[in-house]
Amino acid sequence: MTWDQKSQLAQGRSNQENRQLHFLLKHKHTLIMAALGNRGTLKEAAGFKAEEDAAKLKEAMKGVGTDEAVIIDILAHRTIAQRQRIQEAYKQSVGKDLAEELEGELTGNFEKVVLGLLMLAPKYDAYELRNAIKGAGTDEDGLIDILASRTNAEIKALTAFYHKDYDKSLEEDICNDTSGMFQRVLVSLLTAGRDEGKKVDEALVLQDAKDLYEAGEARWGTDEVKFLTVLCVRNREHLLRVFQEYQKLAGRDIEDSIKREMSGSLEDIFLAIVRCIKNKTAFFAERLHRSMKGLGTTDSILIRIMVSRAEIDMLDIKAEFLKMYGKTLHSFIKGDTSGDYRKIMLELCGGEK
Numbered sequence: 001m002t003w004d005q006k007s008q009l010a011q012g013r014s015n016q017e018n019r020q021l022h023f024l025l026k027h028k029h030t031l032i033m034a035a036l037g038n039r040g041t042l043k044e045a046a047g048f049k050a051e052e053d054a055a056k057l058k059e060a061m062k063g064v065g066t067d068e069a070v071i072i073d074i075l076a077h078r079t080i081a082q083r084q085r086i087q088e089a090y091k092q093s094v095g096k097d098l099a100e101e102l103e104g105e106l107t108g109n110f111e112k113v114v115l116g117l118l119m120l121a122p123k124y125d126a127y128e129l130r131n132a133i134k135g136a137g138t139d140e141d142g143l144i145d146i147l148a149s150r151t152n153a154e155i156k157a158l159t160a161f162y163h164k165d166y167d168k169s170l171e172e173d174i175c176n177d178t179s180g181m182f183q184r185v186l187v188s189l190l191t192a193g194r195d196e197g198k199k200v201d202e203a204l205v206l207q208d209a210k211d212l213y214e215a216g217e218a219r220w221g222t223d224e225v226k227f228l229t230v231l232c233v234r235n236r237e238h239l240l241r242v243f244q245e246y247q248k249l250a251g252r253d254i255e256d257s258i259k260r261e262m263s264g265s266l267e268d269i270f271l272a273i274v275r276c277i278k279n280k281t282a283f284f285a286e287r288l289h290r291s292m293k294g295l296g297t298t299d300s301i302l303i304r305i306m307v308s309r310a311e312i313d314m315l316d317i318k319a320e321f322l323k324m325y326g327k328t329l330h331s332f333i334k335g336d337t338s339g340d341y342r343k344i345m346l347e348l349c350g351g352e353k
Contacts, residue, residue, distance in 0.1 A: 040311040041318075041350030044079050053078070054089035057098065066105045068340045075117050076347035079311055083118055109299050109341040113348075116307040122157035123165065125150065128304055129158070130166055133177040140265045141301060143174070143186060145287060148272035149280060152192040159190065181224045182265040188232040189273075195235040205238060209245035216261040217250045224266065227258075231273050239277045281313050285320040288329060292336040302333075302345070310348045318349065328352055 053074050060070035075083060090098040099118045106114055116124050125146050132142030150158065162170040174186050208230045215226035230242065246254050258270045275283040284305050291301035309317060321329040330352045333345050 039313040039315045040309070041314040041348060042077070042079055042311045045077055045082060048078070048082055048085075050082070050085040050089040051093065053086045054093055054098070057086070057090060057102075058094055061101060061105050068106075068110070068343075071102070071106075071114060072340065072344045072347060075114060076344050080117075080120060084120065087118060109303060109337075110339070110344060112299075112303055113307060113341065113344050116303065120161075121308065122154060123161045124308060125154070125158035126162040126165055126170070129162060129170060130173075131300075133173050138177050139300065140178075140182075140268065141298075142304065143178075144265070144269045144272045145301065145304060147186055147189040148269060149276045149283065152194060152196055155190065155192040159192075178265075180266070181228075182269060184225075185228055185232065185266070185269050185273075188228055194233060195238070197235050198237045199235070200238050200241055202241070205241045205245055208234065208238075208242045209249055212242070212246055212254070212257075213249045216257050217252075222261040224262070227270055231270060231277075236277050243274070243278070279320070281316040282320045282324065284309060284313075284317045285324055285329075288317070288321060289325055289332070292332045297336045302336075306333075306345055306348045314348070314350065318353075322353075 056070055056074060060067035074086070078086065087098045090096070090101075094101075099115055102114055102118070103111065116127075119127060128142055129146060132139035146158070147155070159170050162168070162173075166173075171187060171190050174190070175183060178186060211226050212230055215223035231239070234242070243254050246257075250257055255271060255274055258267060258274065262270060272283065275286070287301055288305055291298040291305075305317075306314075318329045321327075321332075325332075330346060330349050333349055334342065337345055
């Protein structure tokens with residue numbers, strides 16, 4: 001069914017359904033494009049038929065027990081756009097919501113992966129941000145991983161989804177859950193105001209490098225606002241030049257200075273911003289490694305990155321992982337997970353190399 005046909009059908013639906021549908025219609029290009037990439041392990045399935053996949057999923061959940069192999073075979077080998085069509089076909093043929101049906105059938109980390117795969121990319125980001133700030137305590141890693149790495153368009157889309165799904169302002173919720181300079185950096189990133197052009201003003205490069213040096217290494221204490229102003233606003237090409245000039249001035253890499261000058265969540269978010277500017281796939285590779293090294297696994301980080309990057313740049317993340325750690329991402333996941341959770345994560349990871 002086309003988007004235009006859906007728009008016509010909306011007239012017979014409830015006001016709430018209309019609002020949701022019109023939101024999707026208004027943002028459809030942003031939502032789909034935000035999920036696309038050409039370096040993912042997930043590609044469009046050939047000969048795809050949404051109705052056939054929906055029927056297989058229905059059969060997999062019929063009776064006592066669930067056929068997890070069918071769920072993995074379908075959902076871990078379809079793109080986000082194809083999964084949306086499967087959900088529509090399921091609702092048409094069964095009269096129930098596929099995500100709700102699967103939620104009733106599955107448990108644990110396997111369930112979290114499957115439910116994440118059924119969401120549009122910005123909806124999943126909004127869902128993860130909501131989980132990071134609701135209840136007691138705050139998952140700073142979740143806030144940092146998402147907001148430091150997303151483009152302006154992706155941030156605008158996830159912010160809109162957050163408001164639609166939870167009827168709350170993401171900025172207000174973050175402000176109620178965080179404080180100080182860490183909060184101010186998050187709010188700055190939420191404005192989606194980074195220059196995304198490629199112009200490099202050499203005079204401004206030298207001034208920014210000087211300002212950063214004088215805000216940290218060259219003084220007692222640290223002027224964090226100056227770091228925010230430069231790191232959250234300037235475009236990537238400009239910042240790469242700033243980092244080069246900063247190295248000359250300070251005699252050390254900007255990351256080393258941030259580690260010396262700051263601590264806690266503020267240090268983490270500024271480091272994340274710098275690393276995403278330098279090499280976003282290496283940033284995700286480092287996050288994945290950290291989630292699995294040592295005793296235990298930080299499943300929330302592992303799941304979030306594998307689900308959100310599988311269709312965008314997972315091939316490059318795998319290559320960076322191997323280069324940085326001398327072992328494959330596939331081998332790490334295989335050694336740190338088990339059961340159906342392991343099976344679906346290895347499918348999202350792709351081959352062993």
